[in-house]
Amino acid sequence: MIKYVVLDFGKVLAAPTTGEWFLTPKFYELVDMSLISLPDIKKAIEECNPILSRKMMTQEEEYQAFLEFYETILKKVNYPNITDSLLQTLAFDFAYEEGKYTFYDKVEEELQRLSKKFSLLLLSDNWPSVLPILKNHHLDIYFQKIYISSIYQEKKEEGTFFRHPLEDFSIARGEALMVDDNEKLLEVAVKEGYQVRLMDRDKTISTSSYPILQSLEELLEMD
Numbered sequence: 001m002i003k004y005v006v007l008d009f010g011k012v013l014a015a016p017t018t019g020e021w022f023l024t025p026k027f028y029e030l031v032d033m034s035l036i037s038l039p040d041i042k043k044a045i046e047e048c049n050p051i052l053s054r055k056m057m058t059q060e061e062e063y064q065a066f067l068e069f070y071e072t073i074l075k076k077v078n079y080p081n082i083t084d085s086l087l088q089t090l091a092f093d094f095a096y097e098e099g100k101y102t103f104y105d106k107v108e109e110e111l112q113r114l115s116k117k118f119s120l121l122l123l124s125d126n127w128p129s130v131l132p133i134l135k136n137h138h139l140d141i142y143f144q145k146i147y148i149s150s151i152y153q154e155k156k157e158e159g160t161f162f163r164h165p166l167e168d169f170s171i172a173r174g175e176a177l178m179v180d181d182n183e184k185l186l187e188v189a190v191k192e193g194y195q196v197r198l199m200d201r202d203k204t205i206s207t208s209s210y211p212i213l214q215s216l217e218e219l220l221e222m223d
Contacts, residue, residue, distance in 0.1 A: 054150075114216060119143050157188060
């Protein structure tokens, strides 16, 4: 019997406003994309992901990491107009502003209804800035605990990150269900003892090894 529902953040509760997680509206406002190509910047972001894998427990630590991150990716694509002011604004925007995320319609209603049936937890590969965003949108109140990867310096793909909720709440195998938009991460969750559902908010997935959801409300139909 499922007692706990563990939710991812990205593409479950919210999506990147621009369609790209690290290219915020402020990035597109300040960086002249006519001088660089989107494929090149995406490649640079992938190469620079290790910068964002460090332990970050505060928004200030996140700000410092993203200062280095944005400087490195812009240098990699030979962007000609890199200034301290630009880097500081981009990093501050990511670490302290909310515009990078857009919540899906009816998310609060979905969480409110789910919280009456299940104990809710949030487990996300994310950074400290997501915590005040959840609080400002009054969504944090629906979760018994929120797990952010940078605070633990662990990621879902490593498996150990999934174990914290199980240990903290003494959850038996099969009592927790993980909702994520990434099939590979659901594979890891299954190995750690979770039941799983694949979230498809954009309605683009036709087949999967796992049951597919298009809204959180569908979880209310489970026994």
